[in-house]
Amino acid sequence: MKKRCVGMLLAGGEGKRLGLLTKNLAKPAVPFGGKYRIIDFTLSNCSNSGIYTVGVLTQYSPLELNKHIGIGKPWDLDRQSDGVTILSPYTAKEGGSWYQGTADAIYRNIHYIDQYDPEYVLVISGDHIYQMDYDAMIRHHEEKASDATISVIEVPWEEAPRFGILNTKDNLEIYEFDEKPAEPKSNLASMGIYVFNWRTLREYLLEDAAKSDSDHDFGKDVIPAMLNDEKRLYAYRYEGYWKDVGTIQSYWEANMDLLEEDLSVSLNNKSWRTYSQDTNFPPQFIDSAAEVENSLINSGSWISGTVKNSILFECIHVGRSSHVNESILHPHVKVGSGCEITRAIIMENVVIPDGTVIDGTTEPEPVVIDSAYIAQLT
Secondary structure, rough: OOOEEEEEEEEOOOOOHHHHOOOOOOOOHHHHHOOEEOHHHHHHHHOOOOOOOOHHHHHOOOOHHHHHHHHOOOOOOOOOOOOEEEEEEOOOOOOOOOOOOOOHHOOOHHEEEEHHHHEEEEEOOOOOOEEOHHHHHHHHHHHOOEEEEOOOOOOOOOHHHHHHHEEEOOOOOOEEEEEOOOOOOEEEEEEEEEEEEEHHHHHHHHHHHOOOOOOOOOOHHHHHHHHOOOOOOOEEEEEOOEEEEEOOOHHHHHHHOOOOOOOOOOOOOOOOOOOOOOOOOOOEEEEEHHHHEEEEEEEEEEEEEEEEEEEEEOOOOOOOOEEEEEEEEEEOEEEEOOOEEEEEEOOOOEEOOOOEEEHHHHOOOOEEEEEHHHHHHO
16 A cells, blocks of 8 residues: 655664663653653654654664564554554574664565555654654645655754764755864754655665675765755755753753743643553652652652652652652652762662762762662662
8 A cells, every 4th residue: 555654753763872771671661751651752752743654763772672663552543554663673594683783674574665655654663852843844745746855853053063064055955964073064963854755765775785894874874865966955944842862961951941930842732642552550750840849749759858850650669757859759769868869860760769869969970870870789
């Protein structure tokens, strides 16, 4: 059955910069926002945008991620003729290998896309926090009669050297792609979201796969090759909230952003819902105005101390005379009595002994606490 668009969701990143958070977990599966996992945002974007044929490309520690996605029911992707499909790492008869780059990941799954004979392929990532209408981007792609469209967001000029930068004409036609330029000409950063005409992309993937000196990457290889051949490439400007949560600092910041009332990402937006596997309790966002002390809150949690400017998952216990501030507590965390916890990320099932002091303000980035960390303290 021919489809207008097939989504290919890259969810295989190891996420080394997230340290303990991804020690045994793929980055897209990391808990976020008191109830969700990072990948929930991209899957929800697909559902809200009417993209119901989605291949999820997994690689590093995929067990928990695969279990979370299941058959795609929360995102209305549990469909007979299409829906969500987990695409495991490619394995050849001679032993195979992991995906060598973003373009290689799509190339290795050409057979999956071919069965739908789509007009377009949407390539997206599972490790960003944002709410975006992909259908609007596809319509922009059609209006420009583009071969490829790349979503961009304006970043502060001082941060531009950290990104792949797109240089465009006034009509947003792309004439140059700079990968982390020392002296950027533009502050339009690639979001790693692409719409391609499938027949065109297929040709470039086959050509790129045959090159032994290629990194098999969209930004480094495929996009520059298309520009060199004078294909029609356009930028699609996105102006909403977007956060790459690839570091502990950015992960903490994105969670803390949820405490801001004027944030353009809203987990309570009824017209653009963020879906996840059902849990027994809602997330708890506790800002300074809603400081919680000595109460049972609606998440199976008991707070005997004080919590402020923090995000709590379900079943949290904070003991008497303890203070938790600017922190993220994953499910089933128990904080003993007389503790001081500041700017920390406490991982699931961790028990913090009475009188423990954790001060993340003294570190370059918030401190991540697991059971091994606590064992070293005792």
